[in-house]
Amino acid sequence: MDLTNGAAPLVCTVLPTYNERDNIDLLVRGILDHATTPHIVLVVDDNSPDGTADVVRALAAELNTPEQQRVMLYVRTGQKGLTTAIQTGIDLAIHTLGADIVTWMDCDLSMPPADVPRLTAAIIEDGADMAVGARWIPGGADVAHGLVARTLSRVINGLAVAMLGSQVHDYTSGFIAGRTPLLRGLRLQGDYGEYCIDLLGRTVRAGLRVQEVPYVCVPRTAGESKTGANLWDYLVKGRKYVATIWRLRRNHQLR
Numbered sequence: 686m687d688l689t690n691g692a693a694p695l696v697c698t699v700l701p702t703y704n705e706r707d708n709i710d711l712l713v714r715g716i717l718d719h720a721t722t723p724h725i726v727l728v729v730d731d732n733s734p735d736g737t738a739d740v741v742r743a744l745a746a747e748l749n750t751p752e753q754q755r756v757m758l759y760v761r762t763g764q765k766g767l768t769t770a771i772q773t774g775i776d777l778a779i780h781t782l783g784a785d786i787v788t789w790m791d792c793d794l795s796m797p798p799a800d801v802p803r804l805t806a807a808i809i810e811d812g813a814d815m816a817v818g819a820r821w822i823p824g825g826a827d828v829a830h831g832l833v834a835r836t837l838s839r840v841i842n843g844l845a846v847a848m849l850g851s852q853v854h855d856y857t858s859g860f861i862a863g864r865t866p867l868l869r870g871l872r873l874q875g876d877y878g879e880y881c882i883d884l885l886g887r888t889v890r891a892g893l894r895v896q897e898v899p900y901v902c903v904p905r906t907a908g909e910s911k912t913g914a915n916l917w918d919y920l921v922k923g924r925k926y927v928a929t930i931w932r933l934r935r936n937h938q939l940r
């Protein structure tokens with residue numbers, strides 16, 4: 686779809702969930718309340734034992750009408766994992782729902798739902814191919830994580846900027862919006878932050894336009910982190926992130 690031809694584009698926000706019962710209601714309502722274009726929220730839940738899917742079913746029953754489906758749920762039973770959940774959501778958003786723009790974010794309310802239209806505006810109004818919510822630019826911040834996690838994130842993102850390009854300063858963001866034609870040709874690969882470095886790195890290196898939108902990452906108040914929060918976990922993740930940056934850089938040089 687030509688986003689400049691005046692018709693309002695359809696945006697689909699993919700929400701990957703595992704045990705987010707106490708966050709998902711507020712998040713879905715927040716996204717729909719702030720939406721500035723036709724908007725569908727698609728929750729991809731990995732059969733969470735805490736009953737996240739039941740909360741989404743209740744929301745769908747309340748907010749959907751025969752004319753307008755605003756809340757959709759896809760429950761996966763045979764598969765688990767953040768990256769494949771997002772990819773499943775992107776595929777459904779594009780091929781089943783006909784979305785023009787797909788966005789996704791964490792569901793722990795650490796990424797403010799009010800910022801979703803700022804990401805889509807970067808595409809619709811400013812002509813970007815992809816928009817990324819960024820903590821490490823003026824106006825952005827991370828008040829969710831401690832000093833060690835913030836420092837490691839800044840060091841890894843500094844390395845990514847030096848090796849992959851300075852269009853992006855938060856390669857591990859996970860708060861993304863992309864045009865359908867771009868996303869249709871891409872497959873996410875890697876775990877958690879790795880997939881994000883890989884996606885943004887490939888997009889930047891392909892010469893496409895990525896626009897950053899500052900956002901403030903706030904602490905999760907309900908539910909538990911799935912990625913752990915001790916120094917060892919951060920170092921294990923960090924090693925994988927550096928390996929991803931290095932692989933992208935080497936592949937580009939070889940080409």
Ligand SMILES: Nc1nc2c(ncn2[C@@H]2O[C@H](COP(=O)(O)OP(=O)(O)OP(=O)(O)O)[C@@H](O)[C@H]2O)c(=O)[nH]1
Binds near residue numbers: 701729795911
């Ligand atoms: N569908 C699905 N979603 C997942 C899975 N693991 C994590 N998620 C979701 O991915 C998002 C990020 O998970 P978090 O636990 O917040 O991980 P994180 O943001 O790296 O960790 P914190 O920095 O501690 O918040 C949340 O929306 C989770 O519910 C999974 O296996 N399947």
Ligand SMILES: [Mg+2]
Binds near residue numbers: 793905910
């Ligand atoms: Mg989180």
